Amino acid sequence: xxxVAGARASSGSAAWAVAAAVPDPELPMLTxxxxxxxxxxxxxxxxERPSVTAWxxxxxxxCPAVAEMAADVDRRLRAAxxxxxxxxxxxxxxxxxxxxTAEGRRKLAxxxxxPPRPGAASAVARSGPALLSLGPTRRADAGExxxxxxxGDGGSTGAVGSAAAPPPVTCPLCGGTDTEELSRFGSTACxxxxxxxxxxxxxxxxxxx
Amino acid sequence: xxxxLTHAATADPAGAATDDxxxxxxxxxxxxxxGEGRWAYGTGFADPLLGVDTAVPPxxxxxxxxxxxxxxxxxxxxxxxxxxxWCTRAPELEEEVALANLGLDLLGQARQLLTRAxxxxxxxxxxxxxxxxxxxxxxxxxxxVEAPNGDFAYSIAxxxxxxxxxxxxxxxxxxxxxxxLAAVAARGAKELAYHREYATAWTLRLGDGTPYSAAxxxxxxDAVWPLAEELFTGHPVELRAGVDPATLREPxxxxxxxxxxxxxLTVPDARGLASVGGRAGRDGVHTEALGPLLAELQVVAxxxxxATW
Numbered sequence: 001x002x003x004v005a006g007a008r009a010s011s012g013s014a015a016w017a018v019a020a021a022v023p024d025p026e027l028p029m030l031t032x033x034x035x036x037x038x039x040x041x042x043x044x045x046x047x048e049r050p051s052v053t054a055w056x057x058x059x060x061x062x063c064p065a066v067a068e069m070a071a072d073v074d075r076r077l078r079a080a081x082x083x084x085x086x087x088x089x090x091x092x093x094x095x096x097x098x099x100x101t102a103e104g105r106r107k108l109a110x111x112x113x114x115p116p117r118p119g120a121a122s123a124v125a126r127s128g129p130a131l132l133s134l135g136p137t138r139r140a141d142a143g144e145x146x147x148x149x150x151x152g153d154g155g156s157t158g159a160v161g162s163a164a165a166p167p168p169v170t171c172p173l174c175g176g177t178d179t180e181e182l183s184r185f186g187s188t189a190c191x192x193x194x195x196x197x198x199x200x201x202x203x204x205x206x207x208x209x
Numbered sequence: 210x211x212x213x214l215t216h217a218a219t220a221d222p223a224g225a226a227t228d229d230x231x232x233x234x235x236x237x238x239x240x241x242x243x244g245e246g247r248w249a250y251g252t253g254f255a256d257p258l259l260g261v262d263t264a265v266p267p268x269x270x271x272x273x274x275x276x277x278x279x280x281x282x283x284x285x286x287x288x289x290x291x292x293x294x295w296c297t298r299a300p301e302l303e304e305e306v307a308l309a310n311l312g313l314d315l316l317g318q319a320r321q322l323l324t325r326a327x328x329x330x331x332x333x334x335x336x337x338x339x340x341x342x343x344x345x346x347x348x349x350x351x352x353x354v355e356a357p358n359g360d361f362a363y364s365i366a367x368x369x370x371x372x373x374x375x376x377x378x379x380x381x382x383x384x385x386x387x388x389x390l391a392a393v394a395a396r397g398a399k400e401l402a403y404h405r406e407y408a409t410a411w412t413l414r415l416g417d418g419t420p421y422s423a424a425x426x427x428x429x430x431d432a433v434w435p436l437a438e439e440l441f442t443g444h445p446v447e448l449r450a451g452v453d454p455a456t457l458r459e460p461x462x463x464x465x466x467x468x469x470x471x472x473x474l475t476v477p478d479a480r481g482l483a484s485v486g487g488r489a490g491r492d493g494v495h496t497e498a499l500g501p502l503l504a505e506l507q508v509v510a511x512x513x514x515x516a517t518w
Contacts, residue, residue, distance in 0.1 A: 055260075061396050062317025070259065088260025091321075091392030094399070184407065185307035189314065193303070209399050 015052045016041040018080040022072045025065040026188045027206075029111040032056070032069060036099025039090045051084035052077055057095045060189040060209075096121045097190075097208050109172045114179075114194060114205035117167060121208045171196035172203055181205075257320040257336065258389065263328045266386055270450065274387055275330030276349070277450035279339070280491055281378075282322030283350035286340060287499075288371060289315035290506050291358055300361060307407060311368070314400040321393045329387075341510035345500050346493040352482065353436040355490070355499040362415055362422075362429030369408035369468065370433060374440045374454070374461045376401035381452040390451075409468050416472025423473060430469070431477045438481025444491035 019041050020033035032038040040055040054073050058066045070087040077085045097116035100108075105115035168177040176198030183193040184207070191204045265271045292312035299305040320336045327334035353371060358364045379401055382394035415426035441458040466476045488494040510516075 058396075060314060060317060061321060061393070061400060062313035062315070064313075066257075086260065089258065091258075091261060091396065092388060094392060094396040096399075183303040183307060184403065185303070185310040187306075189310055207403075209403070 013041060013043050014080075015043050015050070015054075015077060015082060018076050018082075019054045019073050022069070022076050025068045025072070026190070027108070027113070029107045030100075030104050032073070034101050034104030034107060035059070036095060036101065036104070037069065038073075045084070049083060051086070052082045053086045053088060055088050055090040057090050057093075057099075059095045063189055097206060098122050100206070108206060112172050112203060113191070114169055114172045114203055116206045116208040117169075169194065169205060171199060171201070173201050174199035256324065257317070258324045258328070261389060263389075265329050266388070269386055271329045271331060273446055273450040274390070275326040275328075275332075276446045278322045278326040278329060278390060280349040280444070280446065281451075282319045282326060282339075283348050284354050284371075284375070285315040285322065286319035286506075287348070287350045287502065288354040289313070289319060290502060291354065291364070292368075294358055295364065311404050311407065314397075314404070318393060318397045318400070321389070325387075325389045325393070328389075337510065341507045345495060345503055348495065348499065348503070349491055349493060350495075350499075351436075351439040351490040352496050353433070353439060353490075355495060355502060356433070356436060357498055359432065360425065360429065361411075362425045363432055364429075365408050365411045365415070366426070366429040366433040367436075368404060369412055369465060370437045370440065370461075372401050372404035372408055373464050374437075374457055376405055377457045377461055378452060378454065381457070385451070412468050412474070413472045416469070416474040426472070427474050430474060431479065434477035434479045435482040439489055439491075442481070442489070442491075447491070 016038075019038055020031055022032045022038075024030045024032060024035050024037070027035065037056050037059060038054065039057045042053045042055070043050045044053070045051045054077065056066070056069055056073065066089070070089075074085050074087050098119055098121045100116060102118070105118065108115040169179045170177055171179055171194075174196060176196050178197040179194055180197060181192060182195050182202065186193045186204055190206055190209075192207050193202060194205045195202045265274060289312040292308045292315065295308040296305050299308055319340075323336040323339040327336070327339060353367060356367070376398055379394040379398035383391055383398060385391040385394065412426060415422045417423070418426075441454050441461070443453045443455050447454060462476075469476050482489075485494045
C-alpha cells in the first residue's frame with residue numbers, strides 16, 4: 001500500500017482529469033474526485049501509448065456502485081484515447097466523508113442533500129467498545145452537536161474531547177439549523193433521512209463516517 | 210434508487226453527463242474485447258479486491274490467515290442473510306431500510322473476507338465458491354449468527370451483542386499484519402459503530418417503553434445470551450492468526466451492560482451454550498438452524514451452476 005502523500009502525484013495529468021470527471025452513480029451531482037473515491041491515477045510507459053492505472057477507494061464495504069464506478073472510469077479513459085487502462089481498488093487508507101472536497105460539499109447542498117461537516121468523521125473517531133454517549137436526535141445548537149452520533153466517547157480515550165464540536169446540521173433547503181434525524185438509514189448506504197423543523201421539509205444527509 | 214435518478218435528471222448542470230452513466234452502462238458492451246468496461250457480477254469488476262495485492266506478507270501463515278478470514282467472513286455472511294430476511298417483515302418501512310443497510314455492510318465485509326480467504330490459502334477459490342459451494346460443516350461462523358431471527362427484540366439483542374463485539378474486534382484488527390484484513394477491519398469498524406448505535410437505540414426504545422415491550426426485549430436478551438459466549442471463546446486459529454476474543458469479553462460486556470442499565474433491563478446471568486466435545490461453530494459444528502439457512506442462501510447458485518447474466 002502506497003502512502004497517501006504520493007496519492008495525487010499525477011493529479012495534473014490528462015488521465016487524472018478524465019477519471020476525475022466521472023460522476024458518481026448514486027450521487028451523480030458529484031464526480032469521483034469530489035467524493036474522494038478517486039485515490040490516484042498513474043500514467044506510465046511510452047508517452048505515445050501510455051498505460052494508465054486508476055485507483056479507487058470504495059466508500060462502504062457493501063457499496064453496490066463500486067463495480068459501476070470502475071466500469072465508468074475504464075470506459076471514460078478508453079473513450080479519451082487511452083488504450084491501456086486498468087482500474088484497481090485501494091482499500092487503505094479507508095474512505096471517509098472527510099475526503100469529500102469543499103466543492104463536493106457545495107454541490108451536495110445545491111442538490112438538496114445536507115453534506116457531511118468537514119472534519120466531522122475524524123472528530124468522531126471510534127475507539128473501543130466504550131460506553132455509548134446517548135443523546136438527543138435533534139441538534140438545534142452546536143452545544144449538543146455530536147452527542148447523538150458519537151460512539152466510543154466513554155471518556156476512556158479522549159479522542160473526541162479535543163475536537164471542537166462540529167456545527168449543527170443545516171437544512172439544505174431553507175438554511176435552518178433546527179433539524180432532526182428521522183432515520184439513520186436512507187435510500188443508499190451513505191445517506192440518512194433528516195427533517196427540518198423550520199421549513200418542515202425532509203431532506204437527505206450524507207452520513208459522517 | 211428512483212430518488213437518485215430524479216436528482217440526476219434535475220441536479221446535473223451539464224445534463225448530458227447523467228445520460229451516459231446512470232445504469233446505462235449495464236447495457237453497453239465493452240468497446241474492446243479486452244476491455245474491462247462491463248457491468249455485472251461475474252465480470253472482472255465484481256471482484257471485491259480488484260487489483261489489491263494478493264501476496265501474504267512474510268511471517269504470516271497463509272492457511273491460518275485464510276481460516277481466520279473465513280471465520281469472520283462467515284459470521285458476516287450469515288448475519289447479513291438474517292438481517293435481509295427482515296425485509297417485508299420489519300415493524301416499519303424505515304426499519305426494513307435500516308436492517309437491509311446493515312445487512313449490506315456485512316455482505317460487503319463478507320465478500321472481501323471470503324475473497325481474501327481464497328487468496329491466502331492458495332486455492333484461488335472465489336467468494337462465490339466459498340459462499341455457495343461449501344457444506345454446512347465447512348462454515349466457520351459462530352452459532353450466534355445462525356439462530357433464527359426470532360422476534361424483533363431477539364434480533365435486536367443479537368445485533369447489539371454482535372455489533373459491539375465485532376466492532377471492538379475490527380478495531381483491534383485494523384493494525385493486523387495482513388494489509389487486506391487490516392483494511393477491511395478499519396472500514397468495517399466504522400460501519401459496525403453504526404450497527405451498534407442502531408441496536409442500542411432500539412434496545413432503549415423497547416426496554417424503556419411499555420411494560421410489554423420491556424418484557425419482550427428482556428426475553429430476547431435472555432434468549433440470545435447463551436449464544437454470546439462463543440464470541441469470546443478463542444479458537445486456536447484465532448489465537449494464532451488474529452486477536453484473542455477473550456480479551457474483548459470485559460469491555461464488550463461492560464458496554465452492553467451499560468445499555469441494559471439505561472434501558473431498565475437486567476443483564477442475563479446465563480451460561481454459554483454447550484459445545485459438542487469442545488467443538489462449536491468455529492470448528493464447523495453448528496446448530497440445526499444453519500442447514501435450512503444455507504439451503505435458502507445457496508439454492509439458486511446450485512440450481513444454475515456457473516450462471517452469468
